[in-house]
Amino acid sequence: xxxxxxxxxxxxxxxxxxxxxxxxxxxxxxxxxxxxxxxxxxxxxxxxxxxxxxxxxxxxxxxxxxxxxxxxxxxxxxxxxxxxxxxxxxxxxxxxxxxxxxxxxxxxxxxxxxxxxxxxxxxxxxxxxxxxxxxxxxxxxxxxxxxxxxxxxxxxxxxxxxxxxxxxxxxxxxxxxxxxxxxxxxxxxxxxxxxxxx
Numbered sequence: 001x002x003x004x005x006x007x008x009x010x011x012x013x014x015x016x017x018x019x020x021x022x023x024x025x026x027x028x029x030x031x032x033x034x035x036x037x038x039x040x041x042x043x044x045x046x047x048x049x050x051x052x053x054x055x056x057x058x059x060x061x062x063x064x065x066x067x068x069x070x071x072x073x074x075x076x077x078x079x080x081x082x083x084x085x086x087x088x089x090x091x092x093x094x095x096x097x098x099x100x101x102x103x104x105x106x107x108x109x110x111x112x113x114x115x116x117x118x119x120x121x122x123x124x125x126x127x128x129x130x131x132x133x134x135x136x137x138x139x140x141x142x143x144x145x146x147x148x149x150x151x152x153x154x155x156x157x158x159x160x161x162x163x164x165x166x167x168x169x170x171x172x173x174x175x176x177x178x179x180x181x182x183x184x185x186x187x188x189x190x191x192x193x194x195x196x197x198x
Contacts, residue, residue: 006158008150010036012142012188013163014176016103018052019138021146023158039145040084044069050085053141057099057118057134058087059126072141074148083141096123102138105131106179107165107172114175132179139183156185166192 010023021036037049044065059081060070070086071078081087091098099118106113108131116128129137139162146155164176173190180188 007153008158010146010155010158010160011163011191012139012160014103014135014138015055016101017055019055019142020052021142036146036149038084038142039073039148040141041070041072041082041086042084042089043086047073048085053084053138054088055100055102055138056083056088056091057102057129057137058082058091058094059097061094061097061123061125072144074144081137083138094123095119096121097126099129099134102131102134106135106175107168109169109171113171132175132182135176135179136182139180139185143184156187160185160188161191162188163193164190168192 005026007027008023008025010021013020019038021038022033023036024031024033035051037051038053039047039049040053042048042050045068068078070080070082082090087098088100091100096119102118105111105118111117114130114132116130116133118129118131118134119126122128143155160180162176162180164173168176176190177188180186
């Protein structure tokens with residue numbers, strides 16, 4: 001049974017402002033591309049599934065929210081940070097605690113892309129993260145959300161394609177793969193965005 005091919009072909013667009021996931025069920029006679037609705041925090045204690053996962057990371061200040069306010073259905077405890085809609089919307093009001101455009105930093109040749117430098121204008125008490133780690137958190141959220149929805153078909157055992165811009169240099173491509181590995185996705189195929197759109 002372990003020799004059976006993966007059931008799902010999954011495409012992840014790890015975007016600069018939004019990330020999205022689509023998939024095809026290979027067992028269906030008539031195959032179609034489906035969008036994966038990504039559950040995420042949209043308000044303290046409020047989880048909703050959305051078409052996209054905004055590529056924003058928010059680190060809560062100590063005592064900012066009640067215990068469990070950022071906890072997701074698959075987490076035993078609140079992680080102390082959020083990615084997605086709430087990170088984007090609430091982060092706009094507290095800019096010193098939000099990371100945006102991690103993908104742009106991932107391909108920035110003028111910085112150490114593995115160094116903890118985000119948010120670049122962070123609050124004094126914020127825990128800084130590398131562009132790789134932030135990207136891994138987006139992908140990790142997607143993996144856990146998928147596994148919660150499809151527990152018999154974990155994302156790490158499916159065929160996963162991850163888009164990268166054609167402008168990404170070799171280092172940025174390698175770091176994208178590293179972020180995927182950190183997120184628990186040890187085998188992904190990189191596809192450049194013009195091909196991915198096709």
